[in-house]
Amino acid sequence: MGATAALRAAQGGMRAIVLERESLAAGASGVNAGTLSLSIKRVRLMPYAMRGHAWWRAAGDAVGFKQTGGYTLAFNAREAQLLEERMAMKAEAGAPIEMVSPAAVRAREPALSDRIVAASFCAADGHADSTRTGAYLRALLREAGIEVAEHAAVDAIEPGFRVRARDKTFAGKRILIAAGAWTRGVAALLGVALPIDVNVNTVSVTEAGPVRLSSGIGHATGLLTLKQKGNGSYLIGGGWQGRGSPEQGRGEVATDTLLQNLQLARYAVPAIAHARVIRSWTGFEAHVPDYYPLAGALPGVADAYLLACVRGGYTIGPCIGPLVAELMLGIEPALPLFDPARFAAAA
Amino acid sequence: MTSADLRIAGVARGALVRFTFDGREIEAHEGESVAAALWAAGVRAWSGERKPGQPPSRALFCAMGVCQQCALWIDGRRVESCRAAVRAGMEVRTAPPAATAATSPAAPRADEFDVVVLGAGPAGATAALEAQAQGLRAVLVDEAAAAGGQVFRVAPGIAGDGGEGDALRAAVGAAGIERCFDTRVWSVERVDERWLVHALDPHGARCLRARALIVASGATERHHPFAGWDRPGVIGLAAATILLKAQRMLPGREVVVAGSGPLLLLVAKSIVEAGGRVVAVVDSQPRAAWLAQVPALASRPDLVARGLAWRRTMMRAGVPYHFSRTLTRVAGEPPSLAVEVSGGLILRADAVCCGYGLMPATDATRLIGASHAYTPERGGWHVVVDDDQRCDRDHVFAAGDCTGIAGAAAAPLSGRIAALSAARDLGRLDDAAFRRAAAPLKRQRDRAARFGLGVTRVAVAPAAAIAADTLVCQCEGLTRATLAAAIDGGCATLNELKTATRCGMGPCGGRLCEDAAARLVAARLGVARDAVGQATGRPPLRPVDLDALAGAFDYEALPIAAPSPL
Numbered sequence: 013m014g015a016t017a018a019l020r021a022a023q024g025g026m027r028a029i030v031l032e033r034e035s036l037a038a039g040a041s042g043v044n045a046g047t048l049s050l051s052i053k054r055v056r057l058m059p060y061a062m063r064g065h066a067w068w069r070a071a072g073d074a075v076g077f078k079q080t081g082g083y084t085l086a087f088n089a090r091e092a093q094l095l096e097e098r099m100a101m102k103a104e105a106g107a108p109i110e111m112v113s114p115a116a117v118r119a120r121e122p123a124l125s126d127r128i129v130a131a132s133f134c135a136a137d138g139h140a141d142s143t144r145t146g147a148y149l150r151a152l153l154r155e156a157g158i159e160v161a162e163h164a165a166v167d168a169i170e171p172g173f174r175v176r177a178r179d180k181t182f183a184g185k186r187i188l189i190a191a192g193a194w195t196r197g198v199a200a201l202l203g204v205a206l207p208i209d210v211n212v213n214t215v216s217v218t219e220a221g222p223v224r225l226s227s228g229i230g231h232a233t234g235l236l237t238l239k240q241k242g243n244g245s246y247l248i249g250g251g252w253q254g255r256g257s258p259e260q261g262r263g264e265v266a267t268d269t270l271l272q273n274l275q276l277a278r279y280a281v282p283a284i285a286h287a288r289v290i291r292s293w294t295g296f297e298a299h300v301p302d303y304y305p306l307a308g309a310l311p312g313v314a315d316a317y318l319l320a321c322v323r324g325g326y327t328i329g330p331c332i333g334p335l336v337a338e339l340m341l342g343i344e345p346a347l348p349l350f351d352p353a354r355f356a357a358a359a
Numbered sequence: 360m361t362s363a364d365l366r367i368a369g370v371a372r373g374a375l376v377r378f379t380f381d382g383r384e385i386e387a388h389e390g391e392s393v394a395a396a397l398w399a400a401g402v403r404a405w406s407g408e409r410k411p412g413q414p415p416s417r418a419l420f421c422a423m424g425v426c427q428q429c430a431l432w433i434d435g436r437r438v439e440s441c442r443a444a445v446r447a448g449m450e451v452r453t454a455p456p457a458a459t460a461a462t463s464p465a466a467p468r469a470d471e472f473d474v475v476v477l478g479a480g481p482a483g484a485t486a487a488l489e490a491q492a493q494g495l496r497a498v499l500v501d502e503a504a505a506a507g508g509q510v511f512r513v514a515p516g517i518a519g520d521g522g523e524g525d526a527l528r529a530a531v532g533a534a535g536i537e538r539c540f541d542t543r544v545w546s547v548e549r550v551d552e553r554w555l556v557h558a559l560d561p562h563g564a565r566c567l568r569a570r571a572l573i574v575a576s577g578a579t580e581r582h583h584p585f586a587g588w589d590r591p592g593v594i595g596l597a598a599a600t601i602l603l604k605a606q607r608m609l610p611g612r613e614v615v616v617a618g619s620g621p622l623l624l625l626v627a628k629s630i631v632e633a634g635g636r637v638v639a640v641v642d643s644q645p646r647a648a649w650l651a652q653v654p655a656l657a658s659r660p661d662l663v664a665r666g667l668a669w670r671r672t673m674m675r676a677g678v679p680y681h682f683s684r685t686l687t688r689v690a691g692e693p694p695s696l697a698v699e700v701s702g703g704l705i706l707r708a709d710a711v712c713c714g715y716g717l718m719p720a721t722d723a724t725r726l727i728g729a730s731h732a733y734t735p736e737r738g739g740w741h742v743v744v745d746d747d748q749r750c751d752r753d754h755v756f757a758a759g760d761c762t763g764i765a766g767a768a769a770a771p772l773s774g775r776i777a778a779l780s781a782a783r784d785l786g787r788l789d790d791a792a793f794r795r796a797a798a799p800l801k802r803q804r805d806r807a808a809r810f811g812l813g814v815t816r817v818a819v820a821p822a823a824a825i826a827a828d829t830l831v832c833q834c835e836g837l838t839r840a841t842l843a844a845a846i847d848g849g850c851a852t853l854n855e856l857k858t859a860t861r862c863g864m865g866p867c868g869g870r871l872c873e874d875a876a877a878r879l880v881a882a883r884l885g886v887a888r889d890a891v892g893q894a895t896g897r898p899p900l901r902p903v904d905l906d907a908l909a910g911a912f913d914y915e916a917l918p919i920a921a922p923s924p925l
Contacts, residue, residue: 035849035855035858038858042858052923054924054925055925087914088915094922098925101925143858143859143861146858146859147848147859150849162849218905219412219413219427219437219865219866219902220410220411220412220413220866221437221455222454222455231919232922233919233921233922233923234922234923235919235922235923242410242411243410243411243412243413244410245412251923262895264548264728265546265548265897265898266548267546267548267555267557267898270898271908271909271910272917272918274905274908274909275909275910275912275914275917276917276919277905278905278906278909279914279917284905285904285905285906286435286436286437286455286904286905286906287904287905288437288866288902288903288904288905289899289902289903289905289908290865290866290868290899290902291864291868291897291898291899292897292898292899293895293897303924323924
């Protein structure tokens with residue numbers, strides 16, 4: 013988020029510096045399952061997702077981008093209805109999604125369950141290697157001449173703005189808070205209270221092995237992402253909740269939800285039965301009560317901006333970051349933003 | 360068996376049976392590890408497409424279920440072959456079956472205890488015995504089929520060499536300690552004032568719940584990468600001791616033994632006694648290194664005498680002993696390996712055993728979130744315990760080598776103290792009774808540890824540089840040059856290096872490469888070793904079959920009724 017906003021701001025003539033509490037993309041951007049799926053995106057966010065997707069496609073090999081196509085599956089009548097309704101709306105919003113018969117899915121992906129009741133396909137769905145995000149962003153920022161200070165967690169902000177990060181002070185006319193799961197605390201430094209909660213999403217990976225699946229797999233409820241990398245590792249996610257909070261440091265995998273995540277994966281793709289799980293981890297994802305982004309001016313503070321809580325932020329970040337930068341540049345953003353002031357009265 | 364058989368003669372073993380390896384019939388003894396049986400049959404490695412993130416496939420490297428290089432498809436499941444016991448008719452394959460094997464996962468079993476002891480080596484087994492004696496309901500958990508840990512390891516059906524290990528196993532049996540052997544612990548978590556130990560055994564998933572935990576996870580071997588350390592025919596020094604002591608098998612007929620620490624002499628003399636030839640011992644330490652530890656070693660004149668006797672055995676056998684030398688390259692294929700030693704010497708061997716001492720195994724304690732410290736004299740990173748063997752997480756205790764490589768004599772003493780501490784925590788022992796019981800044990804523990812820690816000071820990594828194109832992370836195929844570039848590009852901690860390069864993200868979980876990678880970061884940045892940090896503890900502690908984890912479940916019972924927001 014912050015990196016692409018900085019790039020757009022610099023492109024517009026501003027001098028930008030990025031302050032990162034740990035290392036670039038050490039947060040959600042670097043630890044997620046890498047899913048770049050339109051199928052899973054919220055209807056209203058679809059135009060943003062499509063633009064973000066194009067950015068990843070252009071990044072290509074540098075981030076290990078693969079457009080595999082993706083199936084979203086339903087295993088009973090209730091899920092089938094949910095799937096049809098939702099996918100119709102997403103298709104209307106511009107995503108290339110179509111319903112396909114279970115037989116057609118099984119013909120193309122024999123590794124899938126034979127209990128599929130309904131399915132949709134999106135040709136645009138794909139993934140990237142999230143662990144490569146940091147290096148890629150670092151290269152882009154360096155190329156654009158944007159200064160980056162890492163291991164620089166912000167502990168004080170004076171209006172004007174003077175930002176203290178560890179033992180250094182940075183001065184700037186404008187400030188953009190794009191601190192991911194730590195946004196609530198950073199906004200509080202400017203006296204702004206925001207109703208941000210943080211999810212602890214679980215991802216698991218299996219060891220390399222035979223490739224049996226070429227498409228990304230999702231579930232009608234949105235609670236599964238499953239893909240197989242080129243070396244045969246399966247990456248399994250879907251937002252199953254671990255424990256912990258950003259203030260406590262790293263999150264912790266909760267065994268009960270981990271097993272449920274794996275059970276759902278196993279049900280959808282029987283072929284993963286004897287893959288061995290080699291690692292599970294968690295990443296933080298911030299959200300506000302309506303699960304739409306906070307993207308716009310920081311309420312009550314002049315020349316301060318906010319970009320956080322974007323569901324599907326990995327895909328959408330490269331679209332919405334530049335939009336907020338355009339707001340900062342005094343340009344009408346190409347797509348509407350999401351005014352954080354809608355929560356100004358709350359919290 | 361022919362006279363060229365690497366199996367040590369005159370040892371009682373299980374019945375001769377046959378199993379197949381990619382269709383080839385192999386004769387072996389029931390109970391030996393599949394990896395050892397393949398080794399004895401001349402198998403050193405197998406080919407097949409090696410993908411990124413997949414370590415080299417070798418019949419043996421660590422011999423303790425850590426490196427994942429010996430993993431094979433055994434009766435349809437992927438298992439470390441060094442941990443699988445040979446059975447008649449077993450089907451072992453290098454490639455996965457075309458169709459997914461039929462599964463009938465069991466429902467998970469949950470059990471409640473006062474204390475779970477992780478690890479059945481001398482520390483853990485003794486802790487369990489003491490806990491039981493104090494009236495606690497204890498359960499002893501280990502991946503192996505019997506108690507003894509690595510130091511007193513036995514294979515099913517193969518006669519052990521008697522002594523302490525057999526006595527320990529007999530005591531555990533006689534006391535009726537509840538045992539979960541052949542059980543792989545894959546996660547530990549704290550939920551509602553209880554420790555939950557999640558494990559898999561041959562029947563499926565288990566959850567052991569307890570108020571207290573005693574971690575006795577022992578040690579792991581330190582490696583120093585050299586060119587060819589990933590080649591067939593090269594195994595760890597600890598692996599060689601396991602092969603010799605538990606499988607009762609020679610690593611080769613013409614063996615180079617290299618590295619540092621007490622295992623050098625132990626492996627070399629065991630090979631000589633079993634009729635093999637040690638081509639040379641290559642010790643990275645100077646001759647004076649042991650002498651410098653004399654004050655510490657003096658507390659155990661019996662062990663010193665034993666060490667000197669081993670030295671004499673070697674000298675009588677004419678084994679060349681090189682000090683201050685390291686292996687720089689192994690080339691060729693078994694049985695004709697060319698082993699290059701620093702200083703220009705080239706040796707010929709059919710097997711190379713190399714390792715640089717033991718380090719505390721901290722994966723379980725890192726997962727639990729206990730504090731760790733880096734103490735070179737204790738073998739590196741170790742979990743921090745107080746004088747009562749208590750960690751800084753609620754009701755967690757640790758004993759044995761995972762708290763610092765203090766050796767097999769100190770281990771049972773720290774195990775007993777940990778159990779007494781747990782008993783006090785759980786209200787079975789008042790403070791006065793605890794102090795009375797623990798005081799003499801602590802004195803003995805500290806005395807025994809002086810010897811053990813003295814030995815550890817000799818078992819260190821060499822200062823020798825790693826060549827640019829030498830593999831450091833075998834799983835991900837990362838050379839020293841690649842890691843150095845990432846460090847130069849800004850990685851200052853092990854976690855950052857991991858994120859940037861995937862170093863340590865392979866199936867072995869960084870166990871082979873983490874120490875070397877961390878040393879590289881510290882050396883290149885000129886920072887202290889503990890500034891580089893450890894890798895974050897994450898489950899599973901070892902690779903686990905997804906089906907076994909998922910177990911039997913009802914799809915309609917999954918909590919997916921509320922979909923994500925549209």
